[in-house]
Amino acid sequence: MSKVGFIGVGKIGQTIVYSSIVSGAVDEAVIYDIIPELPEKFEHELRHAFATKGIKTEILGTNNLDDVAGMDMVVISAGKPRKPGMSRRDLFVDNAKIMMDLAGKLAPKNPGAIYLMVANPVDMMASVFMKYSKEYTISTGDQVETMRMRSYIAKKLKVPVTQVDGFVGGEHGEDAVVLWSTVKVKGKPIDNFNINKQEVEDYVKKIPGEIIRVMGGTTWGPGTIIADIIKAVSLNENRVMSIATPRQYEGQIIHVSSPIVVSSSIGPSLETLLDEKDRWHLNSAMKDFYEAYMENMKQLEQSLKPT
């Protein structure tokens, strides 16, 4: 039995639910959103879809957070999106408050569950959620960037994407770095191929913005990739993925991505197996993360003070 709770079913949340159930990763799904009727109508859509496919997963769409109880895994894609003119710090504060609230409500009802953070800024939200819930929390981190990097190289070199290997690490978003020592094509190091590394890095940074500009949001890519993280846990696949897992840094739990084995148990990390340059990148990502995180947390505490 694999019981998965989904918190927040906007466009990307819906895609995660759909793709993870279709791939056989979920035996029982509880789908929560704060928007009235949304989870319930989404439940209907899913029931219609699964009728044709003979899928017997039990589904409940609900506006009652108390229904998310006894889960093996909880996927959190609730949270505000960044609006024009809004700083990243403002986004942090707004969504961190949501996480604090969810942490207090979800943790007691789902003992032993793994939490998977999807809401942005995703790595920091994982750290916040874990701080307040004391529960094991992972972030989707750079696994989406990892697949974007592979797909770009494949198209550029005109090889099937199944022959491009390698990972992106560090903080999710614009500061993610391609871990070039891990990138291989047909089993050979990337330096044997005629590819412009800067172009690859630019693609990974810019393609989400491009997709959002034209399509209004990224859904199919991240939705499917995140569903595969759920599947790796749920079906015990031992897949190496570049997700962000908790680590101690100056006494704080922070979340930074590096390749790690994902299964019913998470780990070990493959970080020490990376070459020196890639490891240096990850270390500096941790430092940057820590500083920004502490800054943001100060802001959060400020905003929580009674006036």
Place this chain on the structure above:
Amino acid sequence: MSKVGFIGVGKIGQTIVYSSIVSGAVDEAVIYDIIPELPEKFEHELRHAFATKGIKTEILGTNNLDDVAGMDMVVISAGKPRKPGMSRRDLFVDNAKIMMDLAGKLAPKNPGAIYLMVANPVDMMASVFMKYSKEYTISTGDQVETMRMRSYIAKKLKVPVTQVDGFVGGEHGEDAVVLWSTVKVKGKPIDNFNINKQEVEDYVKKIPGEIIRVMGGTTWGPGTIIADIIKAVSLNENRVMSIATPRQYEGQIIHVSSPIVVSSSIGPSLETLLDEKDRWHLNSAMKDFYEAYMENMKQLEQSLKPT
């Protein structure tokens, strides 16, 4: 090899593309839309998604309709949606013009292809497209309603949806009729169960409107069900589905749904195997369809006359 062209990738078109490729029904996909950059950005999203799943389907997103050539199947979800205050007849005229245009352009480049109509009013658009293209065209018809009916009965009786059998037929939309003689639960006729037939019929009619009101459109249900029609053709499954296939009526080709075998060849229809009451419903649906269709066609011709 199964080459499928997709014309129009709005919300539902995207779901059809995604679900049909993930289910293994498509070896090569050409995705066209008139909106600049949309098919190309959607291609990127799909490439990211398929990188994690090891899917090797060749994908091309394009704004050039000429790229849709040599296909085995073409799925048409292009067309305007009905806007508030717009009559069904106005919708017919607007979308019929799009179909006439597509018919002229697609038919010469895709000899022997099957066309699957998704754009509304779906059955009439299939008739229009076939009239002008002279190519074999089917409509998704009532297969979506069929699955909605099954899912509702399953939830109501608290049985798995895999134990509810039966079909909805007639014209797609508000005039669709549940073919009660075909409806069985655990292999037993529906009359052995405590279910309110009127309630089932109401659900099938009203649920799409309910979903649209809350979610802005129906996507996951129809997208998955229509993808399964593509799969039944592409993988030669001989699945009985309630889709609308061409039939002669008073010298016209019209499209009305009844259960029919879907495979690399379409047919035979199971209509003559239905009980008398259900057959009577289908006959009267054909008559109604024919009359409305002829009316609408007159309107279309009017609107095409040079002034």
Place this chain on the structure above:
Amino acid sequence: MSKVGFIGVGKIGQTIVYSSIVSGAVDEAVIYDIIPELPEKFEHELRHAFATKGIKTEILGTNNLDDVAGMDMVVISAGKPRKPGMSRRDLFVDNAKIMMDLAGKLAPKNPGAIYLMVANPVDMMASVFMKYSKEYTISTGDQVETMRMRSYIAKKLKVPVTQVDGFVGGEHGEDAVVLWSTVKVKGKPIDNFNINKQEVEDYVKKIPGEIIRVMGGTTWGPGTIIADIIKAVSLNENRVMSIATPRQYEGQIIHVSSPIVVSSSIGPSLETLLDEKDRWHLNSAMKDFYEAYMENMKQLEQSLKPT
């Protein structure tokens, strides 16, 4: 929930169990065989296999027939194989006794279950089992021949097998007939293609013997095809398959194959939709079946008399 009991796990029985579980058709499997330790060791093999695939189907291998209880479906591949020098009639008598025994033991413990006969002579064993159990019984009939016919035409014409449609009907085995009116390639009648019908018919008749001569038995073909019959029932697929279902003939229940819709409910048969020649073949198959069956039954009764 789909609970399936498997009676007899020789080579072909094992393949059916494996293929049906891997394809997602079985939620709970009870596997019985009379050979000591065989079901239990087979259970171990399956557990090892499903560990890598993340399959959570509950499996029990047992030598105790009483464990096969509360099933939704029971698949019977127990029975003796035909040995050199043994007449078909002798085979009938020996295996019919096994079916009488199973009928008495299985029926009371599995109320409402569907029985699927695999043991040879398969159609007659279905009739015998149904006669003595009074439970709804189907036979795998000519679905295996159907797929052999399609695969041969595909290879001969060098087209993908997914473009060859059509069915074989009548009694399973050497008297099966290709229902030529149903055979289509790329949606066109077979007569448009350069194929020797006699050659196709010979292939269908002779290939099992050829495979048995070299490989010692047929397993992968029938095993997979029969697993797909289970899947069509279990996932409610409405696939048309040429299996043998019970029909009244001169007051007896007999089993002869023609294309029929397979889902959680079985039917309707597409027999009346066939052309006259194919229908004539089926009628004469029924007559032949009936006569041989009555002969065999007489022999059986003789052999049951106390001496």
Place this chain on the structure above:
Amino acid sequence: MSKVGFIGVGKIGQTIVYSSIVSGAVDEAVIYDIIPELPEKFEHELRHAFATKGIKTEILGTNNLDDVAGMDMVVISAGKPRKPGMSRRDLFVDNAKIMMDLAGKLAPKNPGAIYLMVANPVDMMASVFMKYSKEYTISTGDQVETMRMRSYIAKKLKVPVTQVDGFVGGEHGEDAVVLWSTVKVKGKPIDNFNINKQEVEDYVKKIPGEIIRVMGGTTWGPGTIIADIIKAVSLNENRVMSIATPRQYEGQIIHVSSPIVVSSSIGPSLETLLDEKDRWHLNSAMKDFYEAYMENMKQLEQSLKPT
């Protein structure tokens, strides 16, 4: 495109072919065996099976080794089985000669291919094949033992096998060791659970013999697990598996299993991430392997000398 050659299709070879194609890991299969007609008849069986499943993989069964050309991967399950009274060393010599022969014939025709050894003694045969072919060769190693270990613990603790993680390493066969530091249940170290480690180790060692005694051979377990190794490579899954990969030891290439990332590129190994005790076990396995291997190689050379 993923082209896979299969050398040897006895019982286990057949299961590997079937399971890897059904799981979508193979686009083109060339199936070779020395036994006349066997690959060709097996091809027929597969064609029948894939007709029902809509699988379009190109298949060629052949007695001509030259047909195995241009492959991306070659799976070798040819070789003699150990007969009663035969020493392991005798088995080594006999099968090593077969590998030398295959190495000379396969390597020139399949440039850049990965070779996966299945024939016993599997790790040593991988070393022999790589020595003579100079091509990258891996052995199925202890991945089969890994899944047997997990399945036993799952059954014993009555948890789904998807919640048992961990690996077996060292030389395949009786000297394999459970890497206890990697074994976790529901994400928690095994020492939190009431399980007898000796019993687990005994099971892993003895269950193949038990299965062989009753069933005549192990097929479903190893066949499925090995097919998943092919799938991990072919679909680029980055799954960690305990297979044996080449390593230098005293100037020789030897094959010993430890957890390693399996994808279109193989590696990195997770050996350095194991705890000290498990690493010590692996080191001593290497030493033992090396000594036995050198002994066996001497014997082989002896037997090759002209008399």
